[in-house]
Amino acid sequence: MHCLLNHSINPSFNKYPPHRTLKMEKIKFVQQMQRRTKDMALRVIRLFQSLPKTDEARIISRQLLRSATSVTANYRAVCHARSQAEYFAKLSLVVEEADETLFWMELLVEADIVSTTKIQNLMTELMELLANFSIARKNTSQDKRK
16 A cells, blocks of 8 residues: 655655655555545535435434444544554454445435435545555454454
8 A cells, every 4th residue: 555666756765764764655644544534524424414304314324424434533543553453453443334334325325315426426435445444454464463
């Protein structure tokens, strides 16, 4: 997931030792993911506010709101994990909540509560986040979790 900069493209590549450059890239990536998850949650809040006030829309939208905000909160917790085991467990929660959020969006569309065009960009962003979190979880090997 980390971008490794090629020194021929970036002449300042050798300015820092490789381990420091990797750490800086990791920090940028984590900050970007924190920003993206928070933006996604804010977009879901705005969607929630715009949905019809029918019983079915209320029930589904509350579940959507809960799972979307849980993605953001749990990703923040991932960033402060005290061990590899805690990191893996919290990241697993993020994956589950992101997948659940996507499910509730799909249900809103399939129940004709909201149009696909209205939430397509949000669903695409969520799928990208889910893919990133799933890869990160997969890359956390069994040995590192002990």
